[in-house]
Every structure is written in C-alpha cells, then in structure tokens.
Amino acid sequence: MSSNNEGAEKMDELLEILQDVRDDVDFETCETLIDDGVLTSFDILQIISVINDRFDIEIPATSITPKNFNSMSAMQAMIERLEED
C-alpha cells in the first residue's frame, strides 16, 4: 500500500516537472511524445536535467530512447529501473 502511495507521489512529481517544461502538452494521455515529435531535444535536455536532480539518478545518453520517453509512465518505469541500480 505504501509503495503504491510512493508511486503515485512520484508520478505527481514527474507530472509537475514535465508541465514545467511544456505546459501545452497533455502528458497524462500522450503516448507518442517522441514518435510524434512532441518533445524536442531541448525539452528532453531540460527534463533529464531536472529528473537527475530531483530523483538523484543519472540518466545515461544510451537510455534516451523513444521507448523510455514516449509517455509519462515509460519515464516513470525508467526512473525506477535507474533508482534500483
């Protein structure tokens, strides 16, 4: 139960980060953020920098793939994987 709460909190925090980068994108529903070119490389740059800072992880360049950044849940999953390492 507590891990669920933790997950939800993290999701909220991530959403806040993303909306700060781009307030014109519906991050909660969009699943083609990269495939449809919604996010630019400058957006990604800002996103990874803030995520690295807030979650105390290091997203390596090799993890910047459409699979990891196409949706908010994909980013969340990537963050969790990197936190475990």
Added chain:
Amino acid sequence: MAFYSIAFFSFVLFFVILHELTGHFFPDLQWTVRLLAGISFFVYVSGLKIVFLLLSAISIWGGAIVISNEARLNKEYRKQAGLSREEKKASKIRSRNKKKMYVAFVVVLNLAFLLMAKYILPVTAHPVALPLGISFYTLQAVSYIIDIYGEKYEPQHNPGKVLLFLCWFPQMIQGPINRYDHIGKDLYKTYRLSAPDFRLAFYVFLFGAVKKYAIADLLAPMVNASLNDNASVYPGSYLLFGAFLYAIEQYADFSGGIDMAMGASLLFGVRMAENFRQPYFSTSLSEFWRRWHISLGSWMRDYIFYPFVTTKPMSRLNGAINRRFGNHAGRAVIGGISNLLVFALVGLWHGPELHFIAWGLYNGLIIALSDAAAPLFASVNRMLHIGKNSKGLYCFRVLRTFMIIVFAGYFDVIGSVRTGFTCFFNTFFNFDHIHGAKLIGQLMSEDITSAEAIVTAGIAIVLLVVNSIFKETGHSPVNYVCTRRYMFRWVVCFALMGLLLYSFTVSFGSRGFMYAAF
C-alpha cells in the same frame, strides 16, 4: 554510376533476377545476393578502397561481440550468491569502464579511417576519390557499436551480415544513414517481389527521377551563374533569385536522389530510413532539421547531442545554471552550446572548408537563439492576442523559416565566407532590382538556360508542390497512383516519363548528386 545510366539499370536488373532466383531455390541464402550486390557496386566505383569498408565492418563486428560478452559475463558474475552490494557495484563499474574502452577504441578507429580518407589523403596526395559512401557508412558503423554498448539490441554474429549492413548499395551514393535495428530485419529476410511492390518501387523511383532531372538539373546552371566566386559584385536581387532557386534545387536534387535509392532498394524488399518530410513546411529552423536529412539529424541527436549534454561537466553546469537562473536557463545555455557543436560537426562532415563550418554555425546559432527567445515570442503573441493555432501565424512562420534557409545558401554554395557575408549585405542594402532583372534576362541570351528548360522545370516544380501539399495533409500520392486502375497508372507513367525525357533534351548537361560528394 549515375542512376539513369545503362550501367545502373543493367546492374539492378541483373541483381533483381538473381535475387528472385535465389529466393526461389535457396531462400536462406538470399541475403548473400544483397551482399554481393553491395560489394560489386563498391568495387565497381572504388576498387581496392574496399579495404576501408572491410576494416570498418570487421572492427564493429568483433567489437560488438567483445562488448556484449563483457556485459553478459558481468551480469552472470553479479548474480552469484554471497556478493555484497559494494562488491556488485564495484564489479559493475569495472565492467562499464572496460566496455567504454572497447567502444571508444572502435569509434576512434572508424573515425580515423574517415578522417584519413576524407581530410588527410586529399590534401597530401593528388586529389583522390573517396571510398564510396564512407561518410555515410562510418556513421552507421558508429551507431551500431554505440547501440551495442547501450544494450539496445543483440550483436550480429555473422560478419557477412554486418558488412551488408554497411554496404547495402542503394544507401552508398548519398545515404540515408540507416540504423541496424531499423533496416536489419529487411536486409536479412527472404523476400519475393510482387506486382504491387514492383509498382510502388517503380513510381517512387520515377517521382525521384523527375525531381532530380526535371528540376534540380535544369535549375543548376542558373544557380551556378549567380552564387559563384564572383557573387560579391552582383546586386542583392540577383543573389536572392539564385539563393531561392538553390533552395529548390538542393531539395529536388537530394530528396530526388534519395527517392531513387529508396525505389531501387524496395525492389529487394528493403525499406530504408525516411530522410525527408516536406521540410519547407517547417515553422522553425529546428523543425526544419527534424524534417530535412532526417537520418543525419537524428544521428547527430542520438550520438553527439545527448551523449555530450549528459557528460558529467555538462550536467553539473546545467544543474548549477538551473538552480541560479531557473529551469529554462540551463536548457538554453547547455542546449545552445551543444547545438553549436553539433552544427559545427555537421558543417565539418560536409567538408573541411571554412564556409561549411560558417554554414553550420549559422544554423546552430539561429536554433539556439530561437529556443532561448521562445518564452519572449510566446509573451509577444499573447500581448498581440495571436492564438497558437492562428493560420496567419503559421504562414508567417513557414515563410520566415524558408527565408532563413534561402539565406543559408550563401554560405553553403559559395566557397568563401567573406563573399557569403557580402551577399548577405547586398541582399539587404544593395537590392537593385533593375540590374538584377537585367542579369536574369541575360541567363537566356547567354545560353545558360532556355525558355524550354524554365517551363519544364516550372511544370515539375508545380507537380512537386502539389505532391508536397498532399503529403503534408496526410495523403500519399504515390500510393494513390499505385492503387488506381491500370489506365490511370499508365497515363501518370507516360506523363512523368514524357516530362523526364523532355527534360533530358533541354538540359544543359547532368551532374552527379550534390550529396554524393560527402
């Protein structure tokens, strides 16, 4: 080997037949026909310089296997019972450092081949032709080895298949820069050419040929007559005319050539990476670079931009700027610097000449500044009550982006940076449309072009614009033609062939592809 030469058609015909026969009798060996086609094409054009290609292929084939073995062994070691968390972490770091060393070695080796072939040999010896496609296949080789390092996919154990990935013949002339995970499936599969597939390949090739021969080759003499080493004495109106035609020529030449290569590749069932998406409809220069030479842009993004911005010093600097000046500041500074680096490299990749680097920096600087100024533009729009979806704003942006690209032509075509700047100056401060009109008129009287050539190119440009508008609104004209009844198809085929053949008769001599020189 030119795309419309007898040699090329015979080459493709021979290998399509061999490919089909092998597909029928020895389907598992069909990929070796593609490999044979790639090697023959290379040797036909570049002879013994195939050594460069072979060394690249061997280095990434071996390097990939070594790197993935290292990763596997390390994972197995860390799974052992009884290891502490610290021990696991230390072994992971050791393994990562080893992998980094291997990948760096292979990348440096491949870049050394490229540097030697492209920048050192031509200066020291007599002018030597580059090994065919080296600028393109080297980037493919680097992307493969870095992807293996990042564990994006499993390495290819068959060296012949790795070689095929590098030397697939349609990509050798001027790209696109294919990725292993995208093209690999098609390169190694069994494939039989069907009538609809043949039709698609044919029309893709034909559309491309019209762009190349009825537009680019007919405009080229006029561009060369204006944007040349004497350009500094011309009035701005004449230069702008030349730069405008150059923007059309460049797109028609490059995307036409890519279409022809795609068409040839489709005959073997291999779909190559998309390289253009109606770039002149872009609303910003950065969008343009996501729609023009897409395979180069995405390569630069994945293998230069992201690795550079995620280096420790860059991410530390980014964090520091963010904390001090807000989250948009870091991105503007770090993104801007990295972008300049990328575009300087893109310029350098085109050639070791100062004007290419100036052209790259011009692009990089505009993109960096426009991202930094984005919040400002947004607030100006809000103040003027201009909505995000305003049609007027869209048209203004498309036109503005197109003009930025037109001006870039001054640095791209003209061999001297100084002359490029003079052209820029003249465009704004010495327009002189009367003198310009006179010079344009002279193009015909001096036999640089003819009325027939201009009309033919004009018709083809109208077709290209209509085609692009359809594509931009989500339609596919080529698919449309291919799925009509055969009367309709034949009419289109004869019309385009007619236009093409007529353009040969009015052409003032064809040249190779602009991008083939890179």
